Amino acid sequence: MTSMRWCWCRFFRLEILGLNVVLLLAGSGCSPKSESKVPSIESCWMNFRISDFAHAAAGFQSIIDHVPGGDRVHVEALFGLASTLEWQRPGPNLDRARELYQKIITDYPQSEFVPWSALDLARMKANPDYNVESDRVKGVPAYQEVIDKYPGTMAADEALILQQTLRTASYDPTEMKDVITVLTRFVMAKPNSHFAATAWYIIGTTALHMKDHLLARNSYVSCYDVDIAQKATVMRGFRTFDDECSLLYAIGALSEFKLGDFATARKYYNQLLTDFPKDWRAFTVQQAIERMARIEAGGTLDVPGVIDPSRRGS
Amino acid sequence: MSIPSPVQSSTTPVKHKTKAVFWRERFSRALPWLVILGAFTWSLYMVTRTHATVSGGSGFKVLHLGHSQLEPMVRVGLDQMIKEFEEIHPDVRIVQEVIPPQAYAQWLSTQLISGKALDILQDSGTLIPSVKLSYFARYFIPLTQYVFRPNPYNKGTELENVPWYKTYWDEMRLSYSFELQEYMSIPLSQFGSRVAVNLDLLKKLTGSDSPPTDYREFIKVCKQIREQKNPQGKSYIAIAVSQYDWGSWDGNMASYLDAPLNLVPDFYYSGVPNEYSIYVGFRAGLFSLMDPCVVARFKVAKEIADQCQTGFIGLTRPEAVFNFIQQRAVFMSCGSNELGGLMEQCKGVFNMKIIDYPRINSQDPVFGSCALGPPVEVSLSGFAFVVARNSSQPDLAVEFLQFLGSQKNNERLNKAIGWLPAVEGSNISETLLPYKPHVQGMLGVGSNSSWGKGFFIGVDSSIKWSQLYPRFLIGDLSYEEFAKEMSEYYRGEVSEVGFKQEFLKKLQGRVNSQRAMIGRLIKGLDAPEDDREFMYGMYARELNTLTVRGIQRSVDQEVFQHPENYSHEILAHYTPEAIQAIHRLQASHSQASEKPH
Numbered sequence: 001m002t003s004m005r006w007c008w009c010r011f012f013r014l015e016i017l018g019l020n021v022v023l024l025l026a027g028s029g030c031s032p033k034s035e036s037k038v039p040s041i042e043s044c045w046m047n048f049r050i051s052d053f054a055h056a057a058a059g060f061q062s063i064i065d066h067v068p069g070g071d072r073v074h075v076e077a078l079f080g081l082a083s084t085l086e087w088q089r090p091g092p093n094l095d096r097a098r099e100l101y102q103k104i105i106t107d108y109p110q111s112e113f114v115p116w117s118a119l120d121l122a123r124m125k126a127n128p129d130y131n132v133e134s135d136r137v138k139g140v141p142a143y144q145e146v147i148d149k150y151p152g153t154m155a156a157d158e159a160l161i162l163q164q165t166l167r168t169a170s171y172d173p174t175e176m177k178d179v180i181t182v183l184t185r186f187v188m189a190k191p192n193s194h195f196a197a198t199a200w201y202i203i204g205t206t207a208l209h210m211k212d213h214l215l216a217r218n219s220y221v222s223c224y225d226v227d228i229a230q231k232a233t234v235m236r237g238f239r240t241f242d243d244e245c246s247l248l249y250a251i252g253a254l255s256e257f258k259l260g261d262f263a264t265a266r267k268y269y270n271q272l273l274t275d276f277p278k279d280w281r282a283f284t285v286q287q288a289i290e291r292m293a294r295i296e297a298g299g300t301l302d303v304p305g306v307i308d309p310s311r312r313g314s
Numbered sequence: 315m316s317i318p319s320p321v322q323s324s325t326t327p328v329k330h331k332t333k334a335v336f337w338r339e340r341f342s343r344a345l346p347w348l349v350i351l352g353a354f355t356w357s358l359y360m361v362t363r364t365h366a367t368v369s370g371g372s373g374f375k376v377l378h379l380g381h382s383q384l385e386p387m388v389r390v391g392l393d394q395m396i397k398e399f400e401e402i403h404p405d406v407r408i409v410q411e412v413i414p415p416q417a418y419a420q421w422l423s424t425q426l427i428s429g430k431a432l433d434i435l436q437d438s439g440t441l442i443p444s445v446k447l448s449y450f451a452r453y454f455i456p457l458t459q460y461v462f463r464p465n466p467y468n469k470g471t472e473l474e475n476v477p478w479y480k481t482y483w484d485e486m487r488l489s490y491s492f493e494l495q496e497y498m499s500i501p502l503s504q505f506g507s508r509v510a511v512n513l514d515l516l517k518k519l520t521g522s523d524s525p526p527t528d529y530r531e532f533i534k535v536c537k538q539i540r541e542q543k544n545p546q547g548k549s550y551i552a553i554a555v556s557q558y559d560w561g562s563w564d565g566n567m568a569s570y571l572d573a574p575l576n577l578v579p580d581f582y583y584s585g586v587p588n589e590y591s592i593y594v595g596f597r598a599g600l601f602s603l604m605d606p607c608v609v610a611r612f613k614v615a616k617e618i619a620d621q622c623q624t625g626f627i628g629l630t631r632p633e634a635v636f637n638f639i640q641q642r643a644v645f646m647s648c649g650s651n652e653l654g655g656l657m658e659q660c661k662g663v664f665n666m667k668i669i670d671y672p673r674i675n676s677q678d679p680v681f682g683s684c685a686l687g688p689p690v691e692v693s694l695s696g697f698a699f700v701v702a703r704n705s706s707q708p709d710l711a712v713e714f715l716q717f718l719g720s721q722k723n724n725e726r727l728n729k730a731i732g733w734l735p736a737v738e739g740s741n742i743s744e745t746l747l748p749y750k751p752h753v754q755g756m757l758g759v760g761s762n763s764s765w766g767k768g769f770f771i772g773v774d775s776s777i778k779w780s781q782l783y784p785r786f787l788i789g790d791l792s793y794e795e796f797a798k799e800m801s802e803y804y805r806g807e808v809s810e811v812g813f814k815q816e817f818l819k820k821l822q823g824r825v826n827s828q829r830a831m832i833g834r835l836i837k838g839l840d841a842p843e844d845d846r847e848f849m850y851g852m853y854a855r856e857l858n859t860l861t862v863r864g865i866q867r868s869v870d871q872e873v874f875q876h877p878e879n880y881s882h883e884i885l886a887h888y889t890p891e892a893i894q895a896i897h898r899l900q901a902s903h904s905q906a907s908e909k910p911h
Contacts, residue, residue, distance in 0.1 A: 050451040080836075087829045113839075123828075128825075132821070133868075194854030232853065246583075253885060283755075295896060303886040306577050309600060309882050
């Protein structure tokens with residue numbers, strides 16, 4: 001028994017010794033290396049995308065600490081850290097984010113990140129809290145500042161889109177009328193802007209609320225045309241308008257029910273069937289095409305299963 | 315080395331004994347080392363032998379594939395496809411590993427964290443979404459660049475030049491990760507539900523061996539079945555159903571009937587109003603639960619529930635299957651993935667047939683005006699696979715998935731397993747033909763808003779629904795009582811709070827969208843000059859999505875706050891302007907038809 005115990009003790013002593021050697025090697029060999037290693041900006045953004053904010057912030061901070069100030073990566077890391085602090089949930093640090101955006105604007109005025117930082121500062125004024133609706137009163141002038149200070153930049157165009165979206169959500173007829181004017185000027189001046197399709201959509205929706213069905217339909221048609229043109233050129237087959245199928249449906253339905261323009265309705269309904277034959281709306285559209293044919297041949301305007309609210313009482 | 319005892323040192327045999335002790339001690343000392351050495355040698359031998367077996371010797375490229383489908387035919391089907399792939403690529407060996415589903419998530423995590431994950435892994439649904447997302451980003455290869463190119467294994471078919479994702483009947487909808495803006499997995503099968511019929515029992519009880527396809531006839535046959543008693547004196551069951559699979563009957567036969575409402579509270583002309591529009595539309599008085607197609611949806615559900623066994627709401631799926639296998643019931647819903655097992659159990663006992671759910675005829679005197687077609691099937695593809703970043707052969711792994719996800723091979727794989735192929739144009743095996751999905755059909759507003767469970771607004775509304783709907787189904791409440799209670803709830807304060815809570819969630823959702831946008835912006839700013847315009851376009855697309863959603867949200871909010879302004883704003887209402895244009899159109903048409911040719 002005694003010898004066995006001795007044997008095991010010796011064995012464990014050896015094992016512990018071996019373990020210590022391994023730990024020492026690992027400690028001396030790896031630790032200093034990993035400390036000195038600055039993460040790549042791509043890995044920091046990846047952490048940001050997957051909501052690993054702690055690692056994203058630490059990574060961006062490490063780049064800020066190790067890469068000289070004049071370097072583009074340094075400014076990008078500042079922007080990255082500001083974005084992380086602004087968008088991390090739970091616990092955004094808006095004050096620190098604001099400071100960092102402001103630092104980019106002040107210290108690196110030539111950087112391409114400046115207009116985007118200004119846009120983020122304006123966005124923070126429009127949306128101080130994401131638990132409530134946007135603040136129209138503060139947001140509209142804040143976005144205007146970006147539009148005025150950085151004309152011709154993509155950030156300024158985006159500021160215009162965000163500003164007009166805020167204004168149209170007021171449902172005030174004067175504001176809505178002005179939104180249509182401002183955005184029409186934008187799409188006329190920049191017909192090929194990446195935001196042109198979105199601008200046309202806002203015009204259409206605003207017109208819809210002003211009960212100008214013709215303008216609404218025509219704006220949606222322009223939205224679709226711009227989208228298709230860009231899809232064939234810069235967008236390499238992709239769309240800038242996210243839901244092209246909804247757009248085709250809206251053009252068809254507006255033409256059919258609000259304008260009685262069956263030819264246009266048929267054209268866009270058929271386009272939907274050609275481009276999105278597997279979409280859930282395909283069957284509804286097929287029914288609409290049949291319904292229009294029936295009406296054209298003298299049938300009634302009744303839509304099966306739908307009761308007109310004005311007749312609900314009777 | 316041992317300490318001699320006083321007894322040992324005083325006698326002659328001590329010397330002898332000391333020697334024995336000495337050897338015993340030497341042996342004892344060496345024993346642990348011998349055991350360790352033996353175990354190490356044995357494990358080394360086993361590892362080498364296994365490696366030699368799977369690699370087929372040196373010079374082979376080896377791929378490992380892991381999944382959690384225990385069904386024997388899945389293994390057989392994959393083995394068959396592996397063999398064919400290896401014939402095309404003689405230098406490749408593919409090893410299939412099956413891990414029980416209960417342990418799959420833990421096994422996957424261990425594999426990934428250790429950096430030794432298999433090359434191809436099943437995208438199992440057992441992981442928590444947030445964990446799954448981080449795994450996707452850290453451990454798997456984005457497949458967007460592959461799915462946007464044609465699949466080379468579709469060469470010679472009509473899909474030869476079609477982007478891979480477009481060759482799938484659902485266009486790989488579930489493979490796209492919104493957060494990562496990448497396609498991450500490749501699905502290989504799809505799933506559906508149909509009705510299993512005990513033909514022998516049907517013939518015995520009704521005199522007919524032809525299952526009904528029309529709704530009215532089906533209800534009549536069910537009543538006839540329920541009126542008869544088995545040898546034990548108990549009534550036969552027409553439909554064996556449980557809490558688990560009631561949704562299949564409800565969705566395929568009843569809930570789609572309210573589809574005409576899609577043309578009512580659609581304030582932004584999308585064709586598929588969401589649950590918020592439906593709710594605010596209801597509150598604005600655009601429709602009521604007494605509208606004919608809403609009534610039809612619920613009355614049909616009740617008529618079907620009346621044909622099911624008593625207390626089905628509290629039963630589990632095995633209990634329903636038991637009733638069917640024991641020949642106490644004639645009809646039962648059957649998923650495409652469980653058909654093989656069911657056929658095996660019925661083999662030699664009774665003849666079984668799979669049919670589509672009976673449909674309401676458009677000429678039906680009561681429900682006909684609401685039954686414009688079959689329900690569209692919104693189920694999506696599954697049995698999807700991802701490629702690990704640590705794979706030493708990522709291109710080969712993707713190529714194997716391209717092989718499995720091509721038209722002909724996907725057909726062969728699923729034929730062997732007994733499942734439905736996911737690629738368009740693949741032939742479905744004869745037994746599964748009834749499962750061919752209805753790609754076009756009616757989409758009920760309930761299906762649209764909460765996948766067939768009613769108009770849910772907030773957690774509380776789902777509780778209300780789950781309290782009232784079963785009571786209506788078992789006859790505890792009449793439809794009028796059910797509709798009254800639900801309507802009062804939807805008009806009441808509790809649902810208002812629910813709506814506001816849901817609305818808050820939507821507002822908070824902007825944070826995720828905004829985060830995704832920044833991810834896109836950086837891709838644009840960091841892209842090479844040639845790619846910048848394209849990347850900015852992708853960024854603009856994100857802004858577009860955010861803007862459109864924002865506008866739609868504000869419309870719902872506006873209707874919620876001012877319902878009186880929208881009480882006549884239904885989509886399918888021809889305006890006076892439209893009516894005038896239509897009359898002109900009709901007049902020109904009748905003139906044209908009156909003109910002699």
